[in-house]
Amino acid sequence: MTAVPTPLAPLAAVKRISLWRRYLRRPLGVVALAVFAFVVAVAVLAPWLAPFDPNLVDFRITRAAPGGEHLLGGDSAGRDVLSRLLHGARTTLYGAVITCAAGVLLGVPAGVAAGYFGGVTDRVCSWISDALQSVPGMIVLLVVAAGTGQDFTVLMVALGVFLAPGYYRITRARALAVRREPYIDAARVAGVTNPRILRTHMLRAVYAPIVVQTALTAGIAVGMQAGLQFLGIGSASTPSWGQMMNDGFQTMLTQPLILLWPSIALGVTIAALAFIGSTLADLISVRADQPSRRSRGAVRRELSTSSQVPSGVHVHEVCALRVENLRVGYATESGVKEVVRGVSLDAAPGEVLGIVGESGSGKTQTIFAVLDLLPAGGTAVADDIRVAGQAVDKRALGRSIGYVPQEPMSNLDPCYTIEHHLVEPLRHVHGLSKADARARAREVLVRVGITDPDRVLRSYPHQISGGMAQRVLIAGAVAGRPALLVADEPTTALDVTVQAEVLELLRELQQEYGMALVIVTHNFGVVADICDRVVVMKDGRIVETGAVEQIFRQPADLYTAELISASLDDTEGRHELDELARVGGEDETR
Amino acid sequence: MTAPLLAVEDLVVDYRLHRKLSLRALKGVSLSVGPGECVGLVGESGSGKSTLGKAVLGLAAVTSGRITFDGTDITHARGAARRRLANDIQVVFQDPYGSLDPTMTIGEVLAEPLVAAGSRNARAVVAEMLDHVRLPADSVHRYPSEFSGGQRQRIAIARALVRRPRLIVCDEPVSALDLTTQATVLDLFLDLQRETGVSYLFVSHDLGVVRRVCHRVSVMYQGEIVESGDARTVTRTPEHPYTQRLLLAAPVADPARQSERRAVWLALRDTA
Structure with a gap:
């Protein structure tokens, strides 16, 4: 009885494309990276590349124009500009590395600890971080410079301290989010020590945002550093871009070129870092690329030339919903992936259809296509989709179609009251006045069984329970008296007791308003409870359509029979199973 | 006893x-x-x-x-x-998506409790456990996102079992x-x-x-x-009215019986 049908379905061959490979597909990022690599190479090779000693003074080339031996000319003290530029890159990058290292070493451990442990640790670290951000950094840096004899490394470490709150904030936010994940609880139950959880789960989670933050911080560090040098801070014998700009600034009106070279170097380096940072941020935050118009067109063409015959049948003359040969596809690396492959179905007014x-x-893809709610990248092609006899367009939503989603809580905006959720659509879609809309909202809330509608209208979504939220959504869906109500697994996220209430409510409303109700579910118990007719789907096709009694009595397809028998209503209980397995006696251990 | x-x-x-x-x-x-x-x-x-x-x-x-x-x-x-x-004592959570660290391979997920205990033959135990929960051996190099909900729950069960606990x-x-x-x-x-x-x-x-x-x-x-x-x-035959309501609230996959049950449930709800 317990022979498990081994589910060795071949694992989807998902190619995990590394961040690095995806980065290389972004032209802007590649250019920025190439520029930055060039700056790094120049900095490393400066002693060999530079034609002259950067501090060698030759009065003959004082403010000399570019050309000859001195490709970029000489500065106001008679030093070779090109050589100083190349050596300046060295100083700049050294400073940026020191700053970022200091920021990471201070900000990341503090952020992870504050996010994970919370409480006092969090309060102390956040207080220090806030205090750092409220101190005027530039003035403190000037003081540090004066107090340490203008030691460049110490100055850059101090700058890093001021940039550490940036790291602290993002790691803390990330750690806070991850710490609530069940896998952290699982690790704790598995006996993993706190330091180890911090080193593994937490560091992995914050790694990507830190990389992004570092690219941006490096850009800021380079700019701040040049600013300090411009003010004359740092050793005079170390060539730097800021110093060169200061020098060029003195003769800006007569010899603008001397100012131009270091400015270009600085601007290009900072821009490269900023673009690297924003490209990385894009890659990390955006999972699915928005498909281009061209790729959508390609999916559409491929779907419309699909030779598959439609599955499913039409049984009604007058339909509240009629879908003819619907296909839904997503563009993937390896061509178009069809998730709905030719579906035809219909529902009469006053009928309850289960999918x-x-x-x-x-x-779910089928009804999302009807509702025009397909996620980004999804394209639907159908010969015909009609709701209440009319072709579906954007205006149909809220007027002739009502929609009850699966997750009640995530479908209510936490920033708005329930009143706002219910009244706004009535005013904008149905053109009711504010007072009328409120009266209608109150009336439907009473109808869906809410006993104190005024309090609920004033509430925010987090102040009501999940079952109540589902009632509110149903109220919103039927407030516009639609011809068709679509419910996507409306009870899956709910307890059985609330599920029974919601199903009862849907049935009552459907009969009262004479709507067609299309209900999507994986549970044949729900089907038996509420549906008149059933469409059974598998792998994007309809395998069977029929009246509920007939489907349950005599499923034509093996798959339907399998689904029906998966419900545990009449299967053997544990005691019977144990007896069958002849492990009897165990059940009487107490 | x-x-x-x-x-x-x-x-x-x-x-x-x-x-x-x-x-x-x-x-x-x-x-x-x-x-x-x-x-x-x-x-x-x-x-x-x-x-x-x-x-x-x-x-x-x-x-x-x-x-x-x-x-x-x-x-x-x-x-x-x-x-x-x-x-x-070990645990299997409800959410097959949140209970596995998305940045870890299945091998790392399953070895974690063993490494925490200082075990040396983690790899062998992990392979044995995957077999126990009927997942292919090459799963160790894959990431949670490549598995379906049911398969992930098998992985979570395997993780609970690797230390051979007495209670889950x-x-x-x-x-x-x-x-x-x-x-x-x-x-x-x-x-x-x-x-x-x-x-x-x-x-x-x-x-x-x-x-x-x-x-x-x-x-x-x-x-x-x-x-x-x-x-x-x-x-099957609970005594407490709450349990009775709970039992009747779950729909059964049989239209005729379900409509009877619903009638009883409605009556019970209205009297409660």
């Missing part, structure tokens, strides 16, 4:  | 919401789990059933009462004492799965219990699931146990 299937069967 | 493996006596757990306001999640709950036994804990969300599991795992602070494991008081076990318990707290382990996947994962739980003799504290809101895997069942409502007893009795 049933396992996850991945395409049942 | 053998001594219970896990005994919970008169347990009270408070959650602090604000500085002054706290919520009593458990109001003096008692329960025991014997060796090799599966005890179910049923109730709706907010009934405190998950809190009890968390208290046993040391993830929720206990206000009063006692939890003993194999005769030892573990109510307030912390630090090294709690880590030693990892040898004996299962917190709604199948409620996020499709019904067909749910059935196979439940069968896996049963097989593993027979093979290894591990005990389960099985938290669920579904009486059908509990009937399938549990020997005994306790029903929780608002932080208290309102009914407990043999799984056959509690899940």
